[in-house]
Amino acid sequence: MSDMIFDALQECLIALEQGQEGNEVLSRFPDLESDLRPILDAAEAARESARFDVPGDSMQRSRSRLLGHAAQLREERPARGWFGLPKAAAAILTVLFVLIIGSGGLVSASTQALPGDPLYSVKRAAETVSLSLALNERTKQSMKSEYIQRRKDEARALLILDRPESVTFEGYVQVIRTDYWIVDEIKVLVTKDTKIVGEIEPSMGVEVSGMVQPGGWVEAFSVKLRTYTLSGILESLKGDSWVVDGTRFRVDEFTFIEDEIEVGEPVVVFLRVADSGERIALDIREGDESPSRSEDESFSESEPQSSSEGEDEDEADSGHEEDEDVTVSPTPEKIDTPQAGTEQDEDDGPEEESEQDDDDESDDEPEQDETQEPEETDEPGD
């Protein structure tokens, strides 16, 4: 069959569609008429079969089913980035690709990205890649600190821009009030739904996870204890596992340990709390021997009023009815951690934290407040 008949057929079909008479159309192709006529008849039959409109309820049913399916897919959706890969993988590949090619433009363009920005995943991927390429652990640790700072800066930027994104950042608790906290000058809304992990008090480091709200707040889903200072007597030292005042923690190659620390001596330990609850020491120094703490020094934050009237509050309970503020604690306090199996029944307020033994020199507040009774705290292996 030559192409001519295909073209002729098409012409005839168009003519028929336009309403021309069959015979009239065929008369244009006298040579092909005998071949074309049966074909056109078949076309007519084929066309005749097609007269169906769509029943309205068919369409509705199908639409409902489809939207239901979409909702299901939405719930199970992994974030898909480029090439259909999960977003994290796609972002890391992007960064590696860029590093290899050497342009770096994309990565550097991403440094300003904030959560919710298209390039943010690239920024985070670049951090991951940098960490994995770090030559030594020192570098890695300092990078990690930098990234912690970045998360805070990002949160601050989002607050200023009033962009409702979810954020996670670390910072020091400066104020704990009944309904909100201040963490590194960021206002954190703490509600009954907020998950508080650890017994948190002012001056401790925490990780806040939450959502930026209009008005410059972060409404917290969770606040986790991350760092705090533990002062006490070094009770035992076995390998990398130490115990200070009943709190067990791990020491690793990055722990700074002051020379000549011995069991039985007072120490001050800066601890980091992992997600598992494990404590890892970042820094261990000799504790102060004198009862009057020189740590009263620098931190005087804005809240001078003392709640030494004997406010009893549970630790980390910010949902308390009273309006009294828990003041900013200028001094690191001894914390009885859950891990050590201790429980503190009452918190007298930041001015006073007492040890069970009189000769325990570390971290004794000056006993200014005679009205307070020294708290007995239970400790294992006493």
Add this chain to the structure above:
Amino acid sequence: MEFVRYDARCGLESSGNVPEKLVLKSLREMDPEAISEVHARYFPEIYRYARYRLSDPVAAEDVAGEVFVRLLEALHAGLGPSKSLRGWMFGTASNLVNDFFRHEYQHAVDQLPDELQMDGADPQQTAERREELDAVQIASQKLTPDQQHVLALRFGSAFSLEETGKIMGKRPNAIKALQFRALNALRRHLAVDQS
């Protein structure tokens, strides 16, 4: 029963309202509005296509609905149409119909249609027409999948040559040849069946 009128030339590509890329992006995110929009635009023509090839309205609704479900699933998995949305959907519809005929499609429908909505036709004509339609359907099933597909698009759905070419991913000249062969084959089978 309420019917939805349908115009073959009305598709997202030609409407020029929203670029197809944006639509696909919204679909990927399972955005309900985008999904409703796409469904409203394309369901009629996909249904019509399926109905033409299957005759049975229940099977047609099933297949047409499934095309959209597969679209969402493909997009969800990072696949799906990169070029023509309409082409992808008709291709999927064709595959589903072919599966149906090979009994690979789950919902088997045995009977030929007994309901053909005809307005104002007399019973004699209706009966004749019904016979004719059945004959075409029976004969069509003896054609190759591609031939069935082109007939359904060109005559069942009244797409132009160019539109059919876009949907099938073929040049207009190829469609010209294909439609000729399809009609030729149909003619042959109709003649054989009638004798």
